[in-house]
Amino acid sequence: MDTLTTLLQPIFGDQIDWKQVFLIGxxxxxxxxxxxxxxxxxxxxxxxxxxxxxxxxxxxLGAAYQIFEALMWVVFTAAIFAWVYSFRLFDVPVNGWTIVPIYVAVELCFYIYHRSSHRIRWFWAAHVPHHSGEFMNFTTAMRQSVLNAFSGIWVFYIGLCFLGVPPVVVMFCLAVSLAYQYFIHTESIGKLPRWFEAVFNTPSHHRVHHGRNPQYIDKNYGGSLIIFDRLFGTFEPEVEAVTFGITEQIHSYNPLVLNVHEAVDMFRDAMAPGAWHQRVKHFVMPPDWQRPGHQAIRTWPVTSHAPRAERTITPDIMRSE
Known part of the structure; x- marks a missing residue:
């Protein structure tokens, strides 16, 4: 470990991003x-x-995500975690007795982050590339956005450091959870034993999460555990076949478009004429929120799969006046 730390310090400095190191490894x-x-x-x-x-x-998308996450850690995020940790309320020991509760706490933070990423458009703009794929296989787990590095999702984990959990432990537990999640992005594995499905996130549970079927939307937010979905009422079992993708389906394989399309539309919606207190809601309301008197802007073509709708929406830049 000391040798690895010595090798990585010229890249990351004293605050090594063990999350990205683990995932890249x-x-x-x-x-x-x-x-x-x-x-x-x-x-x-x-x-x-x-x-x-x-x-x-x-x-x-996965390669770009890993690069930008690592760069942002070096430039900004590591310093924030270290600064908050310097004001910690306690010194939480890390040992065989505490590591499981710490991991569960990180999972709770992930659940809150993940649920927020579906219900707050600012975070959805960075999360939507992960859901815009219309097929499910292991590489879908790599379908991440470079905007994750800039959207501020670190705020969902910083509280654990303030309580006294070392940042390196928080990031490593998150890395283990994310690595586990890679293996639940598949159609090749059916349902697992009932006791396992009751506690852990599984391919069956996560296929539901990626579905745009009406009953599957905004369900099963868990990382490696499904217990918080069961506790907070967001669990949905896989019953009917899952249709993968998003309700406003983007039609592109261009990584740049996939990364920025929702963010561009969000900012264009917010800049459209209207009362400022209504315009700012485009950042904080759910992705499907509509401002009264304003038609949602789509810069690139999308097909709507909302309930009782199946239409191609012409991008705003192609509409005739």
Whole structure:
């Protein structure tokens, strides 16, 4: 460990981003798992979920995400965590007795972050690339946004550091959760034993989370655990076949468009004429909130899959006056 720390310090400084180190180190295993998944599904003659353009977009988004997350940690986030930790209320020991409660606390923070990312448009703008894929395989887990690095999602975890959990422990627990979540992005695994499905997030639970079926929208926010969804009423079992994607489906494999399309539309909505106290709501209200008297702007073409709707919406820049 000392040798690894010495090697990484020139890159990260004294505050090493163990989350990104762990996830980057896991990447070869992630890719190997994808190869195995594809082989299994090919034998089953079920390769429809492996679309080359989408897999390539997923991998591109994942690579950019890892780079920007690491850079933001070096430039900004590490200093924030260290500063908050310097004012900690307690010194929480990290040992065999405390690591499980700490991990569960990190999972609760992830649940709050994840739920907020679906119900607050500012965070949704950074999270939506993960949901815009219309197929599910292991590479879908890599479908992340560079905007995660700038949206301020660190606020959901900083409280644990203020309580006294070392930042390195918070980030490492989060990394373990994220690594686990990679393996629940698949259609190749059915339902697992009932006791496991009762406690842990599973491929079945997470397929629901990625569905745009009306009953599946905004359900199953858990990371590696599903207990908080059951506790807070956001759990939904997988019953009918899942249709993957978002209700306002973007049609692009361009990583740049996938990263920024919702953020661009959000800012354009907020800049449209109207009372300022209504315009600012575009940042804090749910993604489907509509300002009275304002038509939602779509810079790129989308197809609406909202209930009782199936139409292609022409992007605003192509509309005739």
């Amino acid at each position: 896991m990447t070869p295993l992630f890719l190997l798992a994808f190869v195995v998944e594809f082989s299994v599904q090919k034998q089953r003659e079920k390769t429809a979920s492996f679309q080359f353009k989408e897999v390539f977009a997923n991998l591109s």
